[in-house]
Amino acid sequence: MKLLNVDTLEEAVGKLLRAAETLPLHTQMIRTEEALGRILAGDAVSAEDIPGFRRSTVDGYAVVAQDTQGAAETLPVFLKLTEEVSAGQVPGRCLQSGRCAYVPTGGMLPEGADAMVMIEYCEPFGAGEIAVGQPVSPGRDVVPVGEDIRAGTVFLKRGTEIRAQEIGALLAAGIGKIPVFAPFQVTILSTGDELVEPGVTPGPGQMRDINTGVLKTLARQYGCDVIHTGLIKDEKEQFLRTVKAAMGGSDLVLLSGGSSKGNKDFTAEVIEQLARPGVFTQGLALKPGKPTILGYDEPSRTILAGLPGHPAAAMLVFVLLFGRIFKQLRGEKPPFCIRAKMECNVPGAPGRETCQLVRLLPAEGGYLARPVFGKSGLITTLTEADGYIMIPLNREGLCTGESVDVWLM
Amino acid sequence: MKLLNVDTLEEAVGKLLRAAETLPLHTQMIRTEEALGRILAGDAVSAEDIPGFRRSTVDGYAVVAQDTQGAAETLPVFLKLTEEVSAGQVPGRCLQSGRCAYVPTGGMLPEGADAMVMIEYCEPFGAGEIAVGQPVSPGRDVVPVGEDIRAGTVFLKRGTEIRAQEIGALLAAGIGKIPVFAPFQVTILSTGDELVEPGVTPGPGQMRDINTGVLKTLARQYGCDVIHTGLIKDEKEQFLRTVKAAMGGSDLVLLSGGSSKGNKDFTAEVIEQLARPGVFTQGLALKPGKPTILGYDEPSRTILAGLPGHPAAAMLVFVLLFGRIFKQLRGEKPPFCIRAKMECNVPGAPGRETCQLVRLLPAEGGYLARPVFGKSGLITTLTEADGYIMIPLNREGLCTGESVDVWLM
Structure with a gap:
């Protein structure tokens, strides 16, 4: 009908x-830090690789991975400590086999090094040597250049809603202003x-x-x-x-x-x-x-x-x-809905799609949707509701226990 | 451990x-209209009944319900039209049995009337009479005094997050400023x-x-x-x-x-x-x-x-x-989470609770949660994620198909 x-x-x-x-x-240009909740009006592309250098994700020793083969707590490999790299500093020298350099979390690996061994598995041994008690493979605990964001590639698409983390990514790439709708x-x-x-x-x-x-x-x-x-x-x-x-x-x-x-x-x-x-x-x-x-x-x-x-x-x-x-x-992603089970039967309207207000109640394995009924025109039906469900045109109604999609409101 | x-x-x-x-x-007092997203710092109580008069929810005729008993489209009841009430106006006279008054949606029912018949079921019949083709029970399509908000009662509790509808309810009660945290x-x-x-x-x-x-x-x-x-x-x-x-x-x-x-x-x-x-x-x-x-x-x-x-x-x-x-x-309700099924296995961390970033993918009957992996420190793991799941301390991990609660972020 x-x-x-x-x-x-x-x-x-x-x-x-x-x-x-x-x-x-x-579209308009606004400061990235003020963009919470706004929608990106163009793709975001970084001009730089992030990180711009090979970064350690741990406090420990930069090594040539191959040197650590067979290392164990009871049978450590001894490597000569060449330097202690500070955060924000460029290592002074290239690392050769048989040597290691201390690098803090976030610090830059020396050239020649290809992995990190966490400080927990290492021990200074005197005479400028470090006893390394764990074998590591190349790349271990190292973020390669551009692994987070690669220069020239789109890292946030047009239509993206800006949350705290998007602000972070934009700031990381040095993008202080962005186009939003x-x-x-x-x-x-x-x-x-x-x-x-x-x-x-x-x-x-x-x-x-x-x-x-x-x-x-x-x-x-x-x-x-x-x-x-x-x-x-x-x-x-x-x-x-x-x-x-x-x-x-x-x-x-x-x-x-x-x-x-x-x-x-x-x-x-x-x-x-x-x-x-x-x-x-x-x-x-x-x-x-x-x-x-x-x-x-x-x-x-x-x-x-x-x-x-x-x-x-x-x-x-x-x-x-x-x-x-x-x-x-604006090309936004649709919002997420919450799957719930109807707490009771709810009728549809003949020949019309029905938008039914519901409350969500925590229940075993998810939520129950309880219809909020009330004469039309009551504002308190809205304040009691967490969201709504749609009953299709051709359905007489929904049954107790039936799964429904609840759209928060 | x-x-x-x-x-x-x-x-x-x-x-x-x-x-x-x-x-x-x-707490601070702010204008109700500017309170979106703020948290109510005290219970909201209305000084007035809302609505303050018996309000019709339809365009139609106010009647004495008993008069319509037995009325049918083919056998209407004839009622004498006493007046046409306008929106925002007080009816001129009390309604007696055998009579009716036109009342628009949102209009005030005359005293004596106790129900509305929608205009679709009525027809003017000449000589100031209305043919009523539907029986109604007392209260039909009428909002009684105070049905939306009753004077003196709490209609919004402390800790309520103010959405558009709460602003509406507060304005309905004439509350132009509210205490928020x-x-x-x-x-x-x-x-x-x-x-x-x-x-x-x-x-x-x-x-x-x-x-x-x-x-x-x-x-x-x-x-x-x-x-x-x-x-x-x-x-x-x-x-x-x-x-x-x-x-x-x-x-x-x-x-x-x-x-x-x-x-x-x-x-x-x-x-x-x-x-x-x-x-x-x-x-x-x-x-x-x-x-x-x-x-x-x-x-x-x-x-x-x-x-x-x-x-x-x-x-x-x-x-x-x-x-x-x-x-x-602030006494707020916890946020809603989204129930999803794991798309693949995901390991926990020994002796630690794990907060695992996930993307939500629409799937048959709900969502799939796809873990977002990446070396620690990558901001793009966060921009790719819709939310996170918690893997308890004592679990080795979660299995493909297992139900999880996803908290949006």
Whole structure:
């Protein structure tokens, strides 16, 4: 069963991606040390080999490996100590067979040496000799030149999310600034005659607008700049003026409706009136999220979206549509999900895909997913949830014990 | 087998927690909208019921449920329309049996009404009557007063991490500022004669210091302020002066050593000399992470830690020790881990717990964990890894196909 004029989530994502591909994907240069959470906009290539010298990974003696053949604790090999190399220093001489040099962790091996013997297996023996009690093969405890990062090769790909370790690798290669994707510019407008600003005490029948705050936070988490927010009344002229003004500088204008019927019509009408080619999705076969409206204005390169008024629905639709396409446009890896078993049966919605909020409970061998139920519009269903699962269009529901993928939220 | 003078991870965490419990756990008030990722330092209680009125979750007609008994599409019940309530408005009159009122989604039900019938099941019939084609029970599609958040009750507990949805719930309750835990104050000092600042081109035998950048990023991720960083040479007097100065304003002083043997001794000596009672852990039964040194200075309330010089080891030890105790001190929920199956055998280390880096690969029914091997000190082992697994002290290793918990990193 397919609802008339309504897109599945996949269809809507496909249409959105086609529209979003025309959005300008700007990049900007930022300091590597400040790049946590940003997405690399170009491959990172090192100009140098890292390490730039043969580095010891242990405190010990640099040797010619062959000299240690047959060495044992009870029958050590005696090698003449030629020098003690300090950290950060270049060894003074080339190492010949029958000799050894002390090298600390991180220190440089002398030429001629091809392995390290850990200090634990060696003992000074007087007369400048070291008794080596362990045989080693060539390369043992030595990092060759370029083993960590090879000059001229890509060591981090475009689309990589910068974590602490990527900052480390970039700094190791001496790359102090990197290109990252510039944030998308987003305007968020809440509509609904019943809404008041969060700082205002609502009168009877009124509610505080929370969608703006929730969507602003989410948009930032997904790498957007929120350049303007506003609360507008269900009055068409004001609506038109505000949306039109927002289209100038925004890549995405999010309208989260009071969800009243009149309001829903407003959103579609306004997008149709202002945007060319206009609305391309009028309703999603998704629970929650049915009253979602998507459109595009080619001249100003703006995506326009009417999200449901219920906070849980608005949040989930944002994540499922925009969270996904923003990541895809920047070439990011998909996030990891957590495999869990359903704690109880949960019904799907006829003819619609269902996005079901769940809590994760530690259990033998993994997690149990407990559905968080609640009337639509309750924000506390979201605060109780750790994530969500998707119940496909063609499934009546999920059964107790069934394995599900939980997406953290 | 237990190494002499060496603590297990659990023992070290226990000792650290006892020391850290004396650290001042300051709180600060911040704007709710700016609180993403912060940890709530007190329970959140609403002064109001949310919603503050009986709210409809659908567009439709408010009715006395009993009136709709027996209604069917083919045999509707006829109810007199008394008014159309607008969003944000108080209904004009009390609803009596035999009557109905139009109420939009988010609108207020008139007194007397106890259920909603969705507009899809109703039809205007002329003469101000509505034909209702569906029976409903009391409460249907109505959010009672206080169902989302009840006045006077805790709706978010101390220790909760603030996500977009928590911001929404707080704004719904009109809570514009919240108490969160103030960051711990951290000083990070890298030591090693072979190290140069990241902006400098290393000479032969030298390397860029990357531990400072990696640890600074991690510390911030775990809710710390990094108040001072510095690169110091393996020179005891400078070392002593710098650490002593840092102890004044820091909760935690991290020393990440060049790992050379001399250096390791320095760290323990310096902590012993400056701190009372001083060093409490000298070495961890952990791979990597053996050369970790932990101490505490009671007068200045400073934890002092000497981390391994290898970036991967320093990062993992920070996460396993400080990531864990910071979360525990603030009462946070532990993070979720990802269950995966080992792609191949992986050995443990005799007498030590092993922290093994892994990549996660999507597979039938979940993920495969592929170990990331590499000589110690390679930063690219960390950039290739999605997370890590722990191999217990008493296990020789893990087998292909064995289930493991992967902690994302």
